[in-house]
Amino acid sequence: MTKKERAAALIKDFPELRKKDVDRCMKLMPHHILFRHDRSECRCNYCGKVITMDENPEYLLLLNHDTKTTCPACGKEGYAVCDCYNYSNTVERGASNFAVFRKGEGDICYVYCIRIRIRLDRQIGGFAVEDYSYTESQRYIFADGLAYRFGREEHGYFDPKQNRAVYCFSPWQYRTRYTEPTWDQPGFCTDKQYCPVGDDDLGGTCLQYAQIDKFEGIALFLYIQFYLKHPNVEYLVKLGFQKMVSGWFTGYCTAIPDWIDWKQNDVRKMLGVNAYELRRIREQSIDITDYHTMREMCPFLSVEECFIYMNIVRYNYGYLSIFDDDKRRREMLRYIRRQNEKYAESKGFMTLREYRDYFSECRQLQYDWNDRTIRFPRCLADAHTRSSNAVTALRYEELQREKLRKDEEARRKFEESTRKRRRLGFEKDGLMIRIPAALHEIVDEGRALHHCVGGYASRHAEGKLHILFIRKAAAPDTPYFTMELSAEGKVVQVRGLRNCDPPKAVKAFVEDYKKYILPLFAKRQEREKVRISA
Ligand SMILES: [Zn+2]
Numbered sequence: 412m413t414k415k416e417r418a419a420a421l422i423k424d425f426p427e428l429r430k431k432d433v434d435r436c437m438k439l440m441p442h443h444i445l446f447r448h449d450r451s452e453c454r455c456n457y458c459g460k461v462i463t464m465d466e467n468p469e470y471l472l473l474l475n476h477d478t479k480t481t482c483p484a485c486g487k488e489g490y491a492v493c494d495c496y497n498y499s500n501t502v503e504r505g506a507s508n509f510a511v512f513r514k515g516e517g518d519i520c521y522v523y524c525i526r527i528r529i530r531l532d533r534q535i536g537g538f539a540v541e542d543y544s545y546t547e548s549q550r551y552i553f554a555d556g557l558a559y560r561f562g563r564e565e566h567g568y569f570d571p572k573q574n575r576a577v578y579c580f581s582p583w584q585y586r587t588r589y590t591e592p593t594w595d596q597p598g599f600c601t602d603k604q605y606c607p608v609g610d611d612d613l614g615g616t617c618l619q620y621a622q623i624d625k626f627e628g629i630a631l632f633l634y635i636q637f638y639l640k641h642p643n644v645e646y647l648v649k650l651g652f653q654k655m656v657s658g659w660f661t662g663y664c665t666a667i668p669d670w671i672d673w674k675q676n677d678v679r680k681m682l683g684v685n686a687y688e689l690r691r692i693r694e695q696s697i698d699i700t701d702y703h704t705m706r707e708m709c710p711f712l713s714v715e716e717c718f719i720y721m722n723i724v725r726y727n728y729g730y731l732s733i734f735d736d737d738k739r740r741r742e743m744l745r746y747i748r749r750q751n752e753k754y755a756e757s758k759g760f761m762t763l764r765e766y767r768d769y770f771s772e773c774r775q776l777q778y779d780w781n782d783r784t785i786r787f788p789r790c791l792a793d794a795h796t797r798s799s800n801a802v803t804a805l806r807y808e809e810l811q812r813e814k815l816r817k818d819e820e821a822r823r824k825f826e827e828s829t830r831k832r833r834r835l836g837f838e839k840d841g842l843m844i845r846i847p848a849a850l851h852e853i854v855d856e857g858r859a860l861h862h863c864v865g866g867y868a869s870r871h872a873e874g875k876l877h878i879l880f881i882r883k884a885a886a887p888d889t890p891y892f893t894m895e896l897s898a899e900g901k902v903v904q905v906r907g908l909r910n911c912d913p914p915k916a917v918k919a920f921v922e923d924y925k926k927y928i929l930p931l932f933a934k935r936q937e938r939e940k941v942r943i944s945a
Pocket residue numbers: 455456457458459460482483484485486487
């Protein structure tokens with residue numbers, strides 16, 4: 412029998428969801444206390460208790476819509492919901508996804524993936540009542556050591572008899588791609604979170620020892636698939652390594668270490684450690700993956716030294732490569748350890764990270780790393796402070812030099828473009844064109860005339876446009892009008908005080924000026940044309 416045929420046979424016997432399973436999920440839905448707006452009574456959706464005004468007026472009077480409250484009957488915390496708040500007859504109060512596990516024949520375990528929605532229905536003049544509905548989005552079967560996933564499609568069509576759209580589902584189909592439940596089929600919410608709800612007794616099924624209830628927020632179905640392949644993972648979970656196992660299925664660290672020997676039934680052999688190492692690892696809640704990396708990177712250390720130095724290395728295994736020979740590595744670790752024995756209390760605890768910072772600072776400062784007093788200074792903390800200050804000073808100096816260089820370059824460019832702009836100067840009928848002698852003049856002009864020319868200064872400096880001052884020849888230093896000329900020699904705008912338009916005399920002057928510059932730019936364009944065709 413192929414896997415597909417076996418799947419087809421298995422899905423035939425998939426039992427319908429029981430009411431008690433749905434009820435169990437309902438208990439895990441968000442809790443609320445529904446109260447009548449006239450505060451005559453309220454009802455807890457968890458315990459079902461109805462509290463009337465005669466019974467507990469203080470509680471009823473203090474209820475506020477959408478604020479937290481605690482049911483006086485069952486003690487469950489939930490939100491108070493007013494029966495007439497912001498809706499007319501039907502409103503969705505909450506929805507959650509669940510994966511319900513159920514024991515089947517032999518070793519078979521069935522899983523229903525359902526989404527439950529709670530609605531509040533209210534008839535005119537009546538008290539709102541709760542109603543719920545659920546949809547099954549996916550099914551899983553775990554049998555004879557294999558994992559099966561089933562899905563179905565929702566079809567919608569228009570029924571002319573009922574004059575509305577009708578939805579129905581296709582039969583369950585075996586899906587060859589095994590994934591976590593997908594909830595975003597048509598009609599399903601994209602909310603992917605789901606809550607596993609276990610059967611009271613999975614005994615006898617292939618998931619009996621899967622420790623499903625020990626996990627939260629992991630890709631549970633991927634874990635189950637892995638468990639069916641490597642049931643020994645149970646021992647790791649039981650021994651307290653469930654954090655490590657969780658890590659494999661949370662999407663952050665999917666790499667399952669290759670040094671675990673899944674053929675072994677003895678945890679020590681699985682993990683490649685002896686009884687003493689295992690005890691120390693569990694006692695100090697050391698990450699066993701780290702311990703393995705440490706042993707691999709520092710084969711020259713004894714077991715005891717490994718445990719001591721792990722605290723100094725602290726996940727920064729890459730930094731061990733400061734030294735490439737074992738002798739120096741051991742010397743470095745021993746040095747940091749001694750530093751901590753002497754100075755940890757007064758100067759703070761040093762780890763490999765601090766040492767590596769010190770190392771890279773020494774390199775930037777071009778200190779001689781072969782010098783033992785540099786490599787292993789008397790007090791690492793002090794030496795590190797000194798080197799870090801020196802690096803900061805060095806960097807500041809570099810920045811200053813860079814800034815000076817840039818300023819100088821900008822000044823040179825500006826002078827060059829001013830030289831080129833000299834021919835743009837012009838004078839007629841008591842008006843003149845003045846070329847800005849420095850960038851700050853453009854900013855000053857904008858301030859004096861209350862317009863925005865200041866913002867053009869950088870483009871002027873880069874030669875992308877020309878800002879020119881129109882001044883009275885009798886007062887060449889007093890801002891009057893400002894002109895923007897495009898790089899191609901077109902007058903783009905002429906602005907005076909608070910963006911006012913120029914008077915006739917200035918307009919005539921601008922017309923004359925246009926005539927004056929026409930040949931200057933025409934020549935340039937021709938030159939460029941010749942260059943292109945040549
Ligand atoms: Zn209650």
